Amino acid sequence: MLEYDFMRMAFAASGCVAVLAGPVGWFLALRGQSFAGHALSHIGFAGAVGAALLGWPPLAGLLVVAVASGAGMGALGGRATGRDVAIGMILSLAMGCGALFLHLLTHSAMTATALLFGNVLGVTHGTLASLAVITAFSLAMLAFLSRPLLFASLQPELAEARGVRMTLLSVLFLMLVGVATAGCAQVTGVLLVFTLMVGPGATILRVGLSPALALPAAAVLALAEAWGGLALSWWSNAPASFWIAVLSVVCFLVSGIPAQSLRFRREGDAGSC
Amino acid sequence: MSANVDGVTGTMTMARPVVTGGASPDGVAQPTAAVSCRALSIGHGERVVLQSASFSIPAGSFVGLLGPNGAGKTTFLRALLGLTPVRSGELHVFGASPVCGDSNVGYMPQSRTPIRVRLTGRDMLASSLHGERWGLPLVRAEGARRIDEALHAADAQDLAERRIDALSGGELQRLRLAQALLSAPRLLLLDEPLASFDPVRMREAALQIRDVARRAGATVICSAHDIDPLLGVMDSVLYIARGRARLGSVDEVITSSALSDLYGAPVEVYRSPRGGIFVSADAA
Numbered sequence: 001m002l003e004y005d006f007m008r009m010a011f012a013a014s015g016c017v018a019v020l021a022g023p024v025g026w027f028l029a030l031r032g033q034s035f036a037g038h039a040l041s042h043i044g045f046a047g048a049v050g051a052a053l054l055g056w057p058p059l060a061g062l063l064v065v066a067v068a069s070g071a072g073m074g075a076l077g078g079r080a081t082g083r084d085v086a087i088g089m090i091l092s093l094a095m096g097c098g099a100l101f102l103h104l105l106t107h108s109a110m111t112a113t114a115l116l117f118g119n120v121l122g123v124t125h126g127t128l129a130s131l132a133v134i135t136a137f138s139l140a141m142l143a144f145l146s147r148p149l150l151f152a153s154l155q156p157e158l159a160e161a162r163g164v165r166m167t168l169l170s171v172l173f174l175m176l177v178g179v180a181t182a183g184c185a186q187v188t189g190v191l192l193v194f195t196l197m198v199g200p201g202a203t204i205l206r207v208g209l210s211p212a213l214a215l216p217a218a219a220v221l222a223l224a225e226a227w228g229g230l231a232l233s234w235w236s237n238a239p240a241s242f243w244i245a246v247l248s249v250v251c252f253l254v255s256g257i258p259a260q261s262l263r264f265r266r267e268g269d270a271g272s273c
Numbered sequence: 274m275s276a277n278v279d280g281v282t283g284t285m286t287m288a289r290p291v292v293t294g295g296a297s298p299d300g301v302a303q304p305t306a307a308v309s310c311r312a313l314s315i316g317h318g319e320r321v322v323l324q325s326a327s328f329s330i331p332a333g334s335f336v337g338l339l340g341p342n343g344a345g346k347t348t349f350l351r352a353l354l355g356l357t358p359v360r361s362g363e364l365h366v367f368g369a370s371p372v373c374g375d376s377n378v379g380y381m382p383q384s385r386t387p388i389r390v391r392l393t394g395r396d397m398l399a400s401s402l403h404g405e406r407w408g409l410p411l412v413r414a415e416g417a418r419r420i421d422e423a424l425h426a427a428d429a430q431d432l433a434e435r436r437i438d439a440l441s442g443g444e445l446q447r448l449r450l451a452q453a454l455l456s457a458p459r460l461l462l463l464d465e466p467l468a469s470f471d472p473v474r475m476r477e478a479a480l481q482i483r484d485v486a487r488r489a490g491a492t493v494i495c496s497a498h499d500i501d502p503l504l505g506v507m508d509s510v511l512y513i514a515r516g517r518a519r520l521g522s523v524d525e526v527i528t529s530s531a532l533s534d535l536y537g538a539p540v541e542v543y544r545s546p547r548g549g550i551f552v553s554a555d556a557a
Contacts, residue, residue, distance in 0.1 A: 147403070147404060147406060147407065147409060147410040148404060148407060150400045151400050151401055152404075154390065155388070155397075155401060157384075159401075162373070162380075162404060163373040164405045206391065208393075208436060210392065210395075210396050211392070211410050212409070212410055212411055
């Protein structure tokens with residue numbers, strides 16, 4: 001399958017996206033913000049269709065809107081209750097706008113499918129180059145943020161007392177989530193961003209690796225799921241997004257089984273002594 | 274108002290001199306004071322927590338920080354951490370103004386959010402070691418040694434490889450105490466560390482905190498909702514109510530007259546024959 005240029009492009013593009021999405025997803029799951037990540041993709045959808053309507057590249061529109069919304073979400077942040085409702089309202093509004101823009105687009109059907117469910121086989125050289133640059137920059141940014149982000153996610157009260165700038169951190173992180181979302185949407189489509197971003201991260205978090213191991217492991221798992229999905233799609237003729245979603249869910253379920261039984265045994269040991 | 278008072282009564286009596294608060298801190302001011310306040314006013318928004326309070330806490334003592342809900346116990350601790358600004362007067366920690374992130378001060382915040390993440394005790398300590406610095410969360414050999422030392426100091430080596438989401442309340446507290454000791458602090462600020470325990474465990478936990486702090490040579494300020502578990506553990510009481518503070522031994526501060534004075538309203542203190550203390554404001 002690698003003799004075809006579009007397959008090589010698809011593997012390269014999904015590889016770029018996966019190594020960023022894995023670690024970002026691990027932090028999302030750790031912070032309990034996976035819903036925010038899901039919302040950013042839906043909000044980004046409106047940006048992508050809006051950009052297409054204006055004749056601009058959808059990726060640019062998706063990126064700008066997702067990053068801006070991430071910043072806004074991080075700045076509002078806090079631990080306000082009812083946050084889920086607020087995010088849900090905004091994301092439905094964004095999806096509604098997306099529907100309106102699609103209605104106004106003449107070639108809407110194809111664009112809509114590509115955006116919603118991904119079109120990794122149609123990645124151009126230009127898109128791949130942008131994805132590579134975006135990934136390199138974002139990984140560097142995440143590496144820079146990761147230590148205080150880990151501290152702030154695990155023990156917010158203590159981190160604040162030690163001078164960690166919680167709002168700044170939250171804004172920067174959710175902007176990164178916006179970037180990763182835009183990348184993922186190229187591969188899985190906006191509706192399935194969760195599978196490639198949150199799936200591998202949450203799976204690794206469940207396994208319980210130490211953070212320094214978990215971050216690369218999440219990248220590797222995301223990469224394996226993305227490439228596995230592409231390969232399965234080649235052999236089965238089903239969309240890559242479908243296989244990535246299947247792999248993501250299977251890995252998550254499998255990770256739960258041994259870890260849970262291990263934990264029960266451990267609790268039993270503690271009880272006996 | 275006496276200057277030096279022996280430790281409180283009970284089997285755990287410690288014979289450390291305790292400086293009482295009040296109008297004349299100068300007479301007994303020690304160069305080794307862990308915390309000293311002079312005409313200190315702090316507040317939180319519109320609320321006044323301390324109004325022109327003066328007292329000084331000698332190094333090495335175990336102070337129980339008491340007061341009604343909302344009196345500002347946490348705000349006072351945050352002022353010592355350099356997080357709440359001083360409105361007027363002086364607040365010194367080991368002779369200097371409090372600075373955020375001071376390694377001389379170890380802090381154990383009240384645990385509102387239990388950690389539901391499958392990481393080990395060592396991972397938790399590692400995350401807070403230099404957690405405020407940018408970069409990758411890698412632990413070097415020197416950091417690993419400090420984590421081991423802190424675990425040892427809090428008698429928590431057995432928790433290093435255990436998963437934190439499977440720890441009991443007491444185990445998690447030992448781990449959090451180890452974490453507060455990471456920077457080898459001279460002052461430990463503990464915000465309601467006993468809140469999650471039943472009355473029997475409270476006492477064990479309080480004694481454990483005292484022993485660990487004593488071994489580490491740290492001064493302790495420990496806020497608590499209830500005075501009983503700290504009786505015989507603490508050297509002195511710092512009672513905050515209605516913007517005023519009073520520091521002294523239990524026998525001096527927890528009396529009907531002293532507390533009525535502090536609240537500006539009649540308060541009755543009852544003592545049970547076995548040493549328990551009950552404070553009631555409805556006596557009048």
